[in-house]
Amino acid sequence: MKIIAATPASQAHTPPTVPPREEIFALADWVRLAERTSLGKMLDIGARPEILSFALGLPAPELFPAQDYATAVTQVLHRDALALQLGPPYRPLKQLIVKLMEQRGVECREGQVFLTSGAQQGLSLLARLLLNQRGQVIIEETAYTGLHMAIQPFQPKVLTVSSDAETGMDVEELERLLAGGARPAFIFAMSDGHNPLGVSLAQAKRERLVELARSFRVPIIEDDVYGLISYQDNMPAALRALDERWVFYVGSFSKIIGPALRTGWMIVPAELIPKLAIIKDLSDIDTCTLSQRAIAAYLDMGHLPAQLAAIRSEYKERRDLMIGALKKHFPEGTKWSVPAGGVFLWVTLPAGVDTIDLLKIAVEREQVAFIPGAAFGVAGDSVAKSSLRLNFTYCSRELIEEGIMRLSRALKELEVN
Amino acid sequence: MKIIAATPASQAHTPPTVPPREEIFALADWVRLAERTSLGKMLDIGARPEILSFALGLPAPELFPAQDYATAVTQVLHRDALALQLGPPYRPLKQLIVKLMEQRGVECREGQVFLTSGAQQGLSLLARLLLNQRGQVIIEETAYTGLHMAIQPFQPKVLTVSSDAETGMDVEELERLLAGGARPAFIFAMSDGHNPLGVSLAQAKRERLVELARSFRVPIIEDDVYGLISYQDNMPAALRALDERWVFYVGSFSKIIGPALRTGWMIVPAELIPKLAIIKDLSDIDTCTLSQRAIAAYLDMGHLPAQLAAIRSEYKERRDLMIGALKKHFPEGTKWSVPAGGVFLWVTLPAGVDTIDLLKIAVEREQVAFIPGAAFGVAGDSVAKSSLRLNFTYCSRELIEEGIMRLSRALKELEVN
Numbered sequence: 001m002k003i004i005a006a007t008p009a010s011q012a013h014t015p016p017t018v019p020p021r022e023e024i025f026a027l028a029d030w031v032r033l034a035e036r037t038s039l040g041k042m043l044d045i046g047a048r049p050e051i052l053s054f055a056l057g058l059p060a061p062e063l064f065p066a067q068d069y070a071t072a073v074t075q076v077l078h079r080d081a082l083a084l085q086l087g088p089p090y091r092p093l094k095q096l097i098v099k100l101m102e103q104r105g106v107e108c109r110e111g112q113v114f115l116t117s118g119a120q121q122g123l124s125l126l127a128r129l130l131l132n133q134r135g136q137v138i139i140e141e142t143a144y145t146g147l148h149m150a151i152q153p154f155q156p157k158v159l160t161v162s163s164d165a166e167t168g169m170d171v172e173e174l175e176r177l178l179a180g181g182a183r184p185a186f187i188f189a190m191s192d193g194h195n196p197l198g199v200s201l202a203q204a205k206r207e208r209l210v211e212l213a214r215s216f217r218v219p220i221i222e223d224d225v226y227g228l229i230s231y232q233d234n235m236p237a238a239l240r241a242l243d244e245r246w247v248f249y250v251g252s253f254s255k256i257i258g259p260a261l262r263t264g265w266m267i268v269p270a271e272l273i274p275k276l277a278i279i280k281d282l283s284d285i286d287t288c289t290l291s292q293r294a295i296a297a298y299l300d301m302g303h304l305p306a307q308l309a310a311i312r313s314e315y316k317e318r319r320d321l322m323i324g325a326l327k328k329h330f331p332e333g334t335k336w337s338v339p340a341g342g343v344f345l346w347v348t349l350p351a352g353v354d355t356i357d358l359l360k361i362a363v364e365r366e367q368v369a370f371i372p373g374a375a376f377g378v379a380g381d382s383v384a385k386s387s388l389r390l391n392f393t394y395c396s397r398e399l400i401e402e403g404i405m406r407l408s409r410a411l412k413e414l415e416v417n
Numbered sequence: 418m419k420i421i422a423a424t425p426a427s428q429a430h431t432p433p434t435v436p437p438r439e440e441i442f443a444l445a446d447w448v449r450l451a452e453r454t455s456l457g458k459m460l461d462i463g464a465r466p467e468i469l470s471f472a473l474g475l476p477a478p479e480l481f482p483a484q485d486y487a488t489a490v491t492q493v494l495h496r497d498a499l500a501l502q503l504g505p506p507y508r509p510l511k512q513l514i515v516k517l518m519e520q521r522g523v524e525c526r527e528g529q530v531f532l533t534s535g536a537q538q539g540l541s542l543l544a545r546l547l548l549n550q551r552g553q554v555i556i557e558e559t560a561y562t563g564l565h566m567a568i569q570p571f572q573p574k575v576l577t578v579s580s581d582a583e584t585g586m587d588v589e590e591l592e593r594l595l596a597g598g599a600r601p602a603f604i605f606a607m608s609d610g611h612n613p614l615g616v617s618l619a620q621a622k623r624e625r626l627v628e629l630a631r632s633f634r635v636p637i638i639e640d641d642v643y644g645l646i647s648y649q650d651n652m653p654a655a656l657r658a659l660d661e662r663w664v665f666y667v668g669s670f671s672k673i674i675g676p677a678l679r680t681g682w683m684i685v686p687a688e689l690i691p692k693l694a695i696i697k698d699l700s701d702i703d704t705c706t707l708s709q710r711a712i713a714a715y716l717d718m719g720h721l722p723a724q725l726a727a728i729r730s731e732y733k734e735r736r737d738l739m740i741g742a743l744k745k746h747f748p749e750g751t752k753w754s755v756p757a758g759g760v761f762l763w764v765t766l767p768a769g770v771d772t773i774d775l776l777k778i779a780v781e782r783e784q785v786a787f788i789p790g791a792a793f794g795v796a797g798d799s800v801a802k803s804s805l806r807l808n809f810t811y812c813s814r815e816l817i818e819e820g821i822m823r824l825s826r827a828l829k830e831l832e833v834n
Contacts, residue, residue: 024634026602027692028549034695047505056503064501070494077487084481084675086473088464117534117679121701128570132445133550149699153545185443217441258501260706262534275444278451282566284538288705289677 030153045363052403055369057195057255057343058394063314064258065298065307072297073290083293086285089115090292096299097251097265104227105237106249111270116280117287118262119225119252123150126221126248128279129272130185131156138177138184140169142377142384144195144223147188159184165337165346168194168201171208178216186219186248187212191239193226193342196376196389200340206239213246225252225264226342228308231316235341245269253295255343256308261291315343315393318400322392325404331411343393346373348386353414355388361413366406447570462780469820472786474612474672474760475811480731481675482715482724489714490707500710503702506532507709513716514668514682521644522654523666528687533697534704536642536669536681540567543638543665545696546689547602548573555594556605557586559794559801561612561640564605576601582754582763585611585618588625595633603636603665604629608656610643610759613793613806617757623656630663642669642681643759645725648733652758662686670712672760673725678708732760732810735817739809742821748828760810763790765803770831772805778830783823 036044047053077083094113101108116122123146131137131154139147141160151158159182161173169189189209191201201209213220222239240249252264268276280286298304319338322345326336333350349355355372362368373387395403453461464470493500511530518525533539540563548554548571556564558577568575576599578590586606606626608618618626630637639656657666669681685693697703715721736755739762743753750767766772772789779785790804812820 025547025636025686025689026634027546028552028602031546031692031696034692036691036695058503061498061502064498066494066498066501069501070491073490073494074487077483077490081478081481081483082677084483084486084677085478086475086671086676117701117705118703120699124700129444129448130442135445146699146702149695152699153696185445217443219442254503258707259503259703260499260501260710262701262703262705269442272442274453275448275451278453278566279448279570282537282563282569283541283700284534284679285563286535286676286679288534288679288708290675291705291707293677 028153030155034152045369047369051363051367051369052395052399052406053369054390054392054395054403055371056394057391059255059259059311060314060318060393060396062396063307063311065303068301068303069257069294069298072301073294076290076293076297080293083290085289087289089287090289090296092300093292093296094265096296100299100304101251101267104224105241106267107241108244108267109270111273112244112267114266114268114273114276114280115287115292116250116264116266117284118254118259119223119250119264120146120150121262121283121287122250122252122264122266123147123221123223125276125279125283126186126250126266127151127154129275130219132185136182136184137186137188138174138182138218139188142197142373143188144190145375147223156185163194163197163199165197165199165335166202168197168199168205169209171205171212174209175212178212178218184218186221188221188223189239190223191227192224192235193229193339193344195223195226195342196344196371196373197346198337198339198342198344199346200236201239203236206236206242210239210242210247214243218246220247221250222247223250225250225255227251228256229311229315229343230341231312231319232340240267256304256311257295257298261288261295263287263291263295318392318395318397319345321397321400322390322404325401329404329408331408343391345390345392347388347390348373348383349388349411351386353386353411355386358388358410358414361417362407362410365413366410368403368406368410370407445570447572451569462786464786468780468784468786469812469816469823470786471807471809471812471820472788473811474808476672476676476728477731477735477810477813479813480724480728482720485718485720486674486711486715489718490711493707493710493714497710500707502706504706506703507706507713509717510709510713511682513713517716517721518668518684521641522658523684524658525661525684526687528690529661529684531683531685531690531693531697532704532709533667533681533683534701535671535676535679536640536667537563537567538679538700538704539667539669539681539683540564540638540640542693542696542700543603543667543683544568544571546692547636549602553599553601554603554605555591555599555601555635559614559790560605561607562792564640573602580611580614580616582614582616582752583619585614585616585622586626588622588629591626592629595629595635601635603638605638605640606656607640608644609641609652610646610756610761612640612643612759613761613788613790614763615754615756615759615761616763617653618656620653623653623659627656627659627664631660635663637664638667639664640667642667642672644668645673646728646732646760647758648729648736649757657684673721673728674712674715678705678712680704680708680712735809735812735814736762738814738817739807739821742818746821746825748825760808762807762809764805764807765790765800766805766828768803770803770828772803775805775827775831778834779824779827782830783827785820785823785827787824
């Protein structure tokens with residue numbers, strides 16, 4: 001367990017930039033401290049079209065259901081006179097989400113569904129709901145950067161627990177923290193398709209985690225955006241299936257239909273919906289109302305099962321192809337997870353390799369990008385330092401082997417330097 | 418000038434509700450205090466379909482360009498392989514906004530445009546950019562409720578200046594505040610189509626306001642969502658036309674295309690864009706990417722000029738029809754503005770009428786809704802107490818006269834009670 005300061009780990013390895021000119025606007029304190037790092041700039045370079053990118057968790061563009069969605073949105077615009085009007089959160093979509101949640105083993109009611117502008121907004125709204133300025137949160141040492149971002153304005157005390165590559169979060173460490181007096185606003189967890197570790201939380205750990213939340217009266221924020229992207233037949237149920245009171249579930253259509261829709265949902269205790277509605281109102285009033293209606297039409301037409309099947313089958317192929325290429329091209333002693341779900345491989349290189357240095361060479365000389373482990377973790381963590389996160393869903397099969405070859409060349413170049 | 422506490426005026430007239438059950442979730446402090454008021458509940462009732470509503474600032478649904486927008490979105494989904502993918506803010510849309518801003522007398526560059534999920538998100542992002550916890554802001558005594566909402570999480574000190582029904586914000590009072598040592602994070606202003614007063618800020622006051630911002634180094638947040646909805650030929654330029662450094666402009670497609678798209682923009686100094694990008698990232702990553710592309714396609718097809726002309730012409734008719742009905746049916750001594758732009762009439766009844774009491778009778782017995790003046794202002798302001806805001810754009814011409822007749826009956830019933 002480590003207690004780290006408010007600054008997310010991804011921003012901790014470079015000193016704050018000196019303002020290039022007289023800073024004439026008086027900005028909020030935390031904003032003044034928030035700067036894009038050299039890593040951030042590297043990732044900007046990595047987003048250039050000529051770069052072969054394993055960096056972001058993007059869906060395969062070839063699998064977008066553009067035709068079906070065009071049909072759905074056109075139908076809504078033609079039939080529904082209020083398609084362009086503001087309105088209350090769209091109840092038919094909530095009902096369809098209740099149905100969809102069954103696939104995650106979750107029983108819930110329409111009155112527990114809260115629509116969001118994507119999962120990131122879900123995290124951001126929950127942070128505002130639960131966190132006071134300089135409050136406390138518990139996350140894993142290696143955790144999704146978007147959670148770091150969502151809590152940043154609150155300058156929180158971040159308490160961390162470690163994770164095992166095979167079984168996920170160390171719940172005994174969590175128990176020691178809580179029993180030792182930690183009183184976090186929430187515990188952040190990803191039980192399936194973990195970002196960035198790719199791990200699924202072991203069943204016994206799921207049960208213990210939820211018990212701890214219940215007995216210490218600390219809500220769990222369960223980020224389950226990859227929960228429906230599974231590569232095995234009997235995917236475990238989400239944490240929310242174990243407790244409807246202390247697990248706040250965050251889901252999204254981004255990975256299963258398209259991130260451009262910016263539409264997601266939360267499942268929370270019904271009594272919290274009015275409070276969340278106040279926070280949502282002040283943030284952006286409503287989630288793209290047309291997206292809400294068009295997604296409901298798309299789901300109503302029954303397109304999702306085939307879409308999910310296509311995604312799962314293709315992504316599994318790409319995962320295995322990437323693992324095959326790693327076996328072939330990466331050095332002895334390299335370790336990786338074989339994720340049962342989600343879109344990421346977590347690869348740990350032999351000790352001594354700094355993946356931030358590797359990224360520089362990979363982008364500049366080999367035109368291939370990934371995210372170094374340090375971006376997700378506590379600064380100075382030596383395992384994270386020699387690890388990298390690879391996305392296996394965005395690039396086509398052809399480009400996956402090519403990209404891994406380029407990365408292995410970059411590794412060799414790094415050794416020579 | 419008054420200095421009021423953090424709670425928005427709209428929530429100040431009822432004591433905090435006693436929690437109906439043991440409050441078991443530990444929520445952030447400001448959230449615990451934030452409650453829907455009895456007025457809020459009344460407005461929920463007012464949103465029922467059987468109620469004839471002058472309450473919200475909604476567009477006329479008959480004027481939505483549903484067909485043209487369907488063409489635009491279908492074209493985007495068919496032609497653009499990345500239509501459902503996440504991407505950087507869409508540059509062609511920014512370029513079209515630069516062009517659109519010319520109609521508000523504003524010269525700007527693509528590098529100063531920041532896309533938002535509607536104007537409310539613009540206000541919310543700017544509040545996070547500029548406000549510290551318990552910081553200071555200056556607004557008018559009677560101001561848009563969405564601004565009250567956006568600042569609520571910061572529990573700010575709200576300093577207010579009064580407004581004149583013919584010429585807008587009292588800039589001399591503002592100067593006294595600033596010269597007296599006030600150092601707000603920002604000044605909030607609506608120069609055209611003021612919500613709720615309907616007033617346009619006098620030209621001399623515009624110049625003075627911007628001079629004050631410049632010399633005291635306090636940014637103005639200019640909410641201009643109604644700026645393009647004008648009923649006179651030579652609409653004055655936005656405040657942003659007078660200063661590109663100290664005026665942060667907030668605009669939206671909600672009132673001119675449709676609020677369901679949740680797409681708006683800001684024009685800010687280019688050096689602030691990276692900071693805003695950090696805040697936007699943590700809030701919701703991106704504005705509905707498909708909306709960005711589809712709006713750009715819609716604008717590119719050249720539909721907007723005809724759409725704006727149709728809106729202006731129809732809304733002007735409705736405005737005049739409502740004023741005619743007020744003359745005919747409302748009691749002697751009632752006063753109202755004749756707005757040169759925007760979508761609201763601000764009506765002040767003879768002293769002694771409490772428009773919160775009126776709303777109760779109007780909704781329950783006459784099935785007609787509006788927003789009482791007290792919702793926008795400082796609690797106890799006697800002018801606001803006897804005023805009401807009427808929207809004249811949402812209801813059809815037929816319903817406008819009918820609604821005003823119902824309201825006049827409710828007024829008579831209130832007198833009898």
